[in-house]
Amino acid sequence: MSETITEVLARVPQSGIPVAAPPPDSERKGLTKKELAADHPTWCPGCGDFSVLALYFKLIEKSKLTHEQFVSVAGIGCSSRFPYFVQAHGVHFIHGRALPFASGISLSRPDLHVFVFGGDGDAFSIGGNHFSHTARKNVKLTYVVMDNWVYGLTKKQTSPTSPLGFKSKTDQWGAVDYPINPMKQAIAAGATFVARTTSTNPNHVLAMMEAAMDHDGFSFIECLSECVEFYEGAFDAANPRKGGMFKEVPKDHDATDETAAYQLAGTDFPGYFGILYKINKPTKNAKEAEINRGMMEKVKGLKDWQILQKNFDRMK
Ligand SMILES: Cc1ncc(C[n+]2csc(CCOP(=O)(O)OP(=O)(O)O)c2C)c(N)n1
Ligand code: SF4
Ligand SMILES: [Mg+2]
Numbered sequence: 233m234s235e236t237i238t239e240v241l242a243r244v245p246q247s248g249i250p251v252a253a254p255p256p257d258s259e260r261k262g263l264t265k266k267e268l269a270a271d272h273p274t275w276c277p278g279c280g281d282f283s284v285l286a287l288y289f290k291l292i293e294k295s296k297l298t299h300e301q302f303v304s305v306a307g308i309g310c311s312s313r314f315p316y317f318v319q320a321h322g323v324h325f326i327h328g329r330a331l332p333f334a335s336g337i338s339l340s341r342p343d344l345h346v347f348v349f350g351g352d353g354d355a356f357s358i359g360g361n362h363f364s365h366t367a368r369k370n371v372k373l374t375y376v377v378m379d380n381w382v383y384g385l386t387k388k389q390t391s392p393t394s395p396l397g398f399k400s401k402t403d404q405w406g407a408v409d410y411p412i413n414p415m416k417q418a419i420a421a422g423a424t425f426v427a428r429t430t431s432t433n434p435n436h437v438l439a440m441m442e443a444a445m446d447h448d449g450f451s452f453i454e455c456l457s458e459c460v461e462f463y464e465g466a467f468d469a470a471n472p473r474k475g476g477m478f479k480e481v482p483k484d485h486d487a488t489d490e491t492a493a494y495q496l497a498g499t500d501f502p503g504y505f506g507i508l509y510k511i512n513k514p515t516k517n518a519k520e521a522e523i524n525r526g527m528m529e530k531v532k533g534l535k536d537w538q539i540l541q542k543n544f545d546r547m548k
Contacts, residue, residue: 305333338371372449
């Protein structure tokens with residue numbers, strides 16, 4: 233029989249910090265990369281997104297996660313096809329709306345690791361408002377944006393991160409709108425973990441994902457991921473194998489210093505890679521758990537139908 237509301241709420245511990253549901257059977261093993269691989273990805277050969285997927289498999293395997301412990305959510309776009317390629321619980325949702333959907337999962341199932349994947353258009357155009365609000369609410373989830381500076385799925389339109397002068401189907405004479413800076417946007421919106429990486433540096437992508445997953449709050453990673461079909465060579469300047477430069481965040485950078493993080497974020501491309509900003513602040517999950525606990529005290533001993541009746545009586 234399924235749990236009652238009171239039983240579900242009773243799983244929220246006194247600390248207000250939600251903890252994992254009972255651990256899976258100790259005899260169960262974590263998923264392997266091989267078990268996680270689903271359909272053959274439909275991305276173009278050479279697309280940067282392949283690398284992010286492979287490293288996600290590695291992360292799950294390394295963390296010994298089982299099916300009931302994590303979920304992958306995405307919007308719409310080439311990058312957002314991600315959950316299809318993961319043989320585990322996942323959601324391919326509406327364009328730009330992955331974050332509110334994922335927030336619902338995170339708040340109702342705080343024991344899960346909630347990972348969200350998407351593109352620059354999905355995150356910063358149609359989903360721009362959700363990005364800001366999820367960040368300021370500090371919902372516990374990890375958001376990886378595969379930034380290719382273009383709309384890939386719809387075959388080359390200007391995106392909010394396309395640089396000035398970029399020629400696309402929507403800007404035949406070159407983009408005239410100033411691009412956004414995802415790092416600055418995330419810091420300013422209130423994100424508590426803000427990092428930058430590039431799909432051409434696998435070890436670094438994995439390290440950022442691991443750190444993001446361990447963060448108790450909204451963790452955001454911008455991962456440069458080349459669209460070889462519609463923006464070839466976009467990130468060569470960040471790739472040492474193409475004569476570019478991969479500069480890590482300086483060792484003496486204080487990631488809790490918002491102004492310092494903002495300054496690093498403003499460095500000209502290729503900029504810095506690593507954790508630019510990281511602070512601890514109560515999550516929406518913890519705050520809601522606190523409210524739920526208070527309410528539980530008030531309705532102690534009552535049956536679910538009696539709680540409902542009380543609510544209706546109050547509305548009279
Ligand atoms: C409501 C809605 N508007 C527009 C579209 C068309 N559309 C699909 S994906 C996309 C942009 C994809 O770009 P991005 O998020 O950068 O992902 P990429 O394909 O580059 O990985 C657009 C405009 C849609 N599917 N739904
Ligand atoms: S169109 Fe671009 S983003 Fe889409 S799969 Fe192909 S290379 Fe990747
Ligand atoms: Mg894109």
